Amino acid sequence: MRTVVVAGGGPSGSIAAKNLAPSNINVYLVEKDVKRIKPCGGGIPSRAFEEFNLPVSATYREVKTISVISPKGLRVDMPLEGGPLLMVEREIFDRNLRDIAEKAGARLIEAEITSVEKRGRSLDITIIEDGKEKNLKADFLIAADGVNSRVVSALSLAHLPCLYTMME
Template sequence: MTATDFDFVVVGGGPSGATAAHDLSSEGWRVLLLDRQGRPKPCGGAIPPRLIKDFDIPDHLLVAKIKCARMISPADKQVDMHIDNGYVGMVDRQDFDEFLRVRAAQ
């Protein structure tokens, strides 16, 4: 394979890169997705319901459905943020990112 075998090269297989690769390949483009292994992301993995629907994220990837989040300052002041009319889905980034990469490859 050479670089000319692909229409696009996507560098990074996190949610944005894997989704871009999936969308491009769904449109018939030849896509190479490059990702460095062994780097699970430490971020929270919160996904709003609209994105769950729009990106067809299966329910089995949601490890929790959060209806309230609490922020605590260094001075121990607390603020609760309630999610009105729904929830925010929480995913394990290692499993979620791999699902997106596999889906893009298919």
């Protein structure tokens, strides 16, 4: 059985873990702080909820128009095409997505990834969980740990001429 470690328990990481877990893949979802409240506007296009089957329980407002007001008080209202933005409380939304990933079979680990080493065709991933150093072995590693990715730093991938990223 293949093993995948997903670094980061936000929306991208949780959805990746949820989608992989039912496929006879051993999935570890590693999030350094499950109680963290991310400073985020929390606007997600409504069509993403349908496309990714996201839980709407954390939504609290629907935005259909965005207003831009200049320093001189000039205002421009822009209706959102393609459907409204649904505003979510990230703390609840992220927790719900991690719960869904766990129900699909992923194992949630609250830990920090401190190093990643290639060993032939596999990876040795060192984590700190409950103050203790532990090791995970994986065939694949998904870096969904944000713009300041520890995984990218640990693998020295920052020097690559092309690195694909996705925003939440």
